[in-house]
Amino acid sequence: MIDLSRASKAAEQAAYAAGTHLLASRSRLAEIMITHRPASEVAHEIDREAAVLMRDVVLKRFPEHGVLGDRGSNAHDGRPVWVVNPLDGSANYVRGYPQYAVTVALVVDGEPLIGVVYDPLRNEFFGAIHGRGAVLNGALIRCGAPRATIDALAATVFPPPTSPRMASYMTELGRVLRAFGGVRRSGSMALEMAYLAAGRIDAFWVHDVHAWHAACGTVLLRESGALVESRDGEPLLLVVYDPLRNEFFGAIHGRGAVLNGALIRCGAPRATIDALAATVFPPPTSPRMASYMTELGRVLRAFGGVRRSGSMALEMAYLAAGRIDAFWVHDVHAWHAACGTVLLRESGALVESRDGEPLLLSRALAASTPGVRDGFIDLLGSK
Numbered sequence: 001m002i003d004l005s006r007a008s009k010a011a012e013q014a015a016y017a018a019g020t021h022l023l024a025s026r027s028r029l030a031e032i033m034i035t036h037r038p039a040s041e042v043a044h045e046i047d048r049e050a051a052v053l054m055r056d057v058v059l060k061r062f063p064e065h066g067v068l069g070d071r072g073s074n075a076h077d078g079r080p081v082w083v084v085n086p087l088d089g090s091a092n093y094v095r096g097y098p099q100y101a102v103t104v105a106l107v108v109d110g111e112p113l114i115g116v117v118y119d120p121l122r123n124e125f126f127g128a129i130h131g132r133g134a135v136l137n138g139a140l141i142r143c144g145a146p147r148a149t150i151d152a153l154a155a156t157v158f159p160p161p162t163s164p165r166m167a168s169y170m171t172e173l174g175r176v177l178r179a180f181g182g183v184r185r186s187g188s189m190a191l192e193m194a195y196l197a198a199g200r201i202d203a204f205w206v207h208d209v210h211a212w213h214a215a216c217g218t219v220l221l222r223e224s225g226a227l228v229e230s231r232d233g234e235p236l237l238l239v240v241y242d243p244l245r246n247e248f249f250g251a252i253h254g255r256g257a258v259l260n261g262a263l264i265r266c267g268a269p270r271a272t273i274d275a276l277a278a279t280v281f282p283p284p285t286s287p288r289m290a291s292y293m294t295e296l297g298r299v300l301r302a303f304g305g306v307r308r309s310g311s312m313a314l315e316m317a318y319l320a321a322g323r324i325d326a327f328w329v330h331d332v333h334a335w336h337a338a339c340g341t342v343l344l345r346e347s348g349a350l351v352e353s354r355d356g357e358p359l360l361l362s363r364a365l366a367a368s369t370p371g372v373r374d375g376f377i378d379l380l381g382s383k
Contacts, residue, residue, distance in 0.1 A: 002080060002106075004114060004129050007062065011082075011104040011116040012125060014057035018050035018086040018102040019120030022093065025049070029094065039094045043087070050086035054104065058082045065106075066243040079243060080108045083215045089188035099186040101194070105216035115216035117194040126194040128223035134197050143226040144199040152202035155184040155192040159208045169207050176203075193217030197224035208255065240317040240339055249317040249343055257320050257346040266349040267322035269371025275325035277376070278307040278315040282330045288364075292330055298379040299326075316340025319367055320347035326368040326376045328354075340367075354380065 025046045032039050055067045066081045082104065087093055089100030098121050106114040117126040126141075128134040134141050144152075154176050159169050177183055184201060186192060189209065195201045197220040206214075221228045240249040249264075251257040257264050267275075277299050282292050300306055307324060309315060312332070318324045320343040344351050344367050354364040368376045 002062075002108065002113075004106075004132075007106050008114050008116070008127060008129050010058050010061045011106065011114050012118075012127065014054040014082075014084065015102045015104050015116045015118035015125070017053040017057055018084075019118045021050045021053055022046065022087060022100070022102070023120050026093075026096075029096075040090075043090055043094045047087045047090065050102070051084060054084045054086055054102075055082075058084070058104075068248055080106060082106055083112075085190070085216075088190040089186075092187045097187065099188045099191060101188050101190040103190045103216040105219065107215055112215040112219040115219035117190045117216055117220065119191060119194075124194075126197060126220055128197070128220045130219060130223070132223070134220050134223040136198050141198045141224055143197060143221070143224045144202050147202065149179045149181075151181050153182045153184060153200075154180045154203040154205070155186070155195065155201045156204065157189050157192070157206040157209065158185060163208050165207045172205070176205075189214065190217055193221055196226055197221050199224075240313045240343065242314060242317075247317075249320065251320075251339075251343045251346040255346070257343050259321050264321045264347055266320060266344070266347045266369045267325050267371070269369070270325065272302045272304075272372055272375045272379075274304050275372050276305045276307060276323075277303045277326040277328070278309070278318065278324045279327065280312050280315070280329040280332065281308060286331050288330045295328070295380050298381075299328075299376075302375070302379055313340055316367065317343055319349055319369070320344050322347075322369075325372045326366075328364075328366040328376075328380060330364050332363060332365065352377075 028042055028046065029039055032042060058065065058067060062080070062082075064079065066079050068081050068083045083106075085103040087100060088103055092098070093100045100119075100121075102118045102120065104114075104116045105112045111130070113130040115128045118124070119126075125137050126134070156173065156176075159166050163169070173183070180203070184192070189206060192201065192204050193214065194217065196204050197217075218228050242248075246260075248260050249257065279296065279299075282289050286292070296306070303326070307315070312329060315324065315327050317340065319327050320340075341351050349367055349369055350373050351365065351367045354366050357363070366377060366380060
């Protein structure tokens with residue numbers, strides 16, 4: 001059992017360490033006139049230094065936990081994970097625009113339990129602990145009171161210029177501009193979410209964002225009484241995290257799959273004899289053991305190799321990243337594979353039920369790259 005009060009204190013100390021470093025390092029940006037280094041390069045260097053400070057603080061107090069940085073860091077096998085972002089609003093920081101923040105969240109079993117947003121310029125600590133409310137500098141805060149939309153303020157984050165969702169976003173923005181009293185866009189998503197929790201604005205929306213970047217704001221908003229919703233029907237956080245290899249696999253429906261922030265795709269087409277498959281063995285007493293052994297024999301004779309690591313989540317993540325080409329499993333509740341299913345689909349892989357049931361009800365799943373799918377399914381045979 002995690003002492004959440006102690007963990008919250010560690011989050012505040014980590015955020016303060018990073019925020020203090022950001023303020024003290026601003027003068028280094030002025031040196032680019034002499035050194036001719038790009039400002040973004042210097043800011044990224046400061047960002048990395050602040051991330052190390054944050055990591056040191058939380059791991060000193062919770063050495064058994066993992067740490068995930070904004071640019072990708074450690075990864076996850078069921079351990080509690082600290083999601084740290086030492087500089088939300090980096091473009092603002094570089095230009096001296098006074099809207100940037102440090103964020104820290106503690107995520108346990110996919111659920112954010114602690115969140116801290118620290119604004120070093122205003123010395124404002126927004127914090128929340130699951131089930132205990134949200135605070136600003138120690139005083140309880142709540143989201144805003146009901147009001148007509150024409151009297152309300154909304155905030156947003158613009159999509160990247162090349163986003164395929166730009167057209168639909170502009171339609172949304174037009175509707176909100178015509179209905180709300182005002183729309184704000186500060187350049188720091190963390191601060192916008194904190195301001196909603198504190199009642200300074202009334203609504204916020206965003207596209208093209210990895211949900212784990214919003215882990216901190218999510219717990220703040222929920223604890224302040226605000227509502228946080230996924231707009232594409234997917235869970236807010238979909239991740240597979242491997243702490244031993246510092247690998248973080250993530251996906252959001254319709255937006256692709258990533259490994260430590262870089263887009264990934266499933267493997268290219270290849271002959272089955274050159275391909276790798278992976279599997280999970282059924283329990284020893286499974287009534288499907290005999291048929292599974294027949295399948296395994298066929299795959300062993302046709303594929304270049306078969307892997308069985310003992311972690312279904314990692315096998316599915318490896319298929320998404322192109323490290324293997326096919327995967328199959330019996331005797332599994334498909335919701336255990338919900339995260340891997342989204343990862344695979346977003347990477348271009350195919351995921352199918354083998355017993356005729358919908359994926360969320362199926363006990364037998366197969367996944368593969370499009371290039372090996374037909375041969376692989378033929379090897380497995382019909383159910």
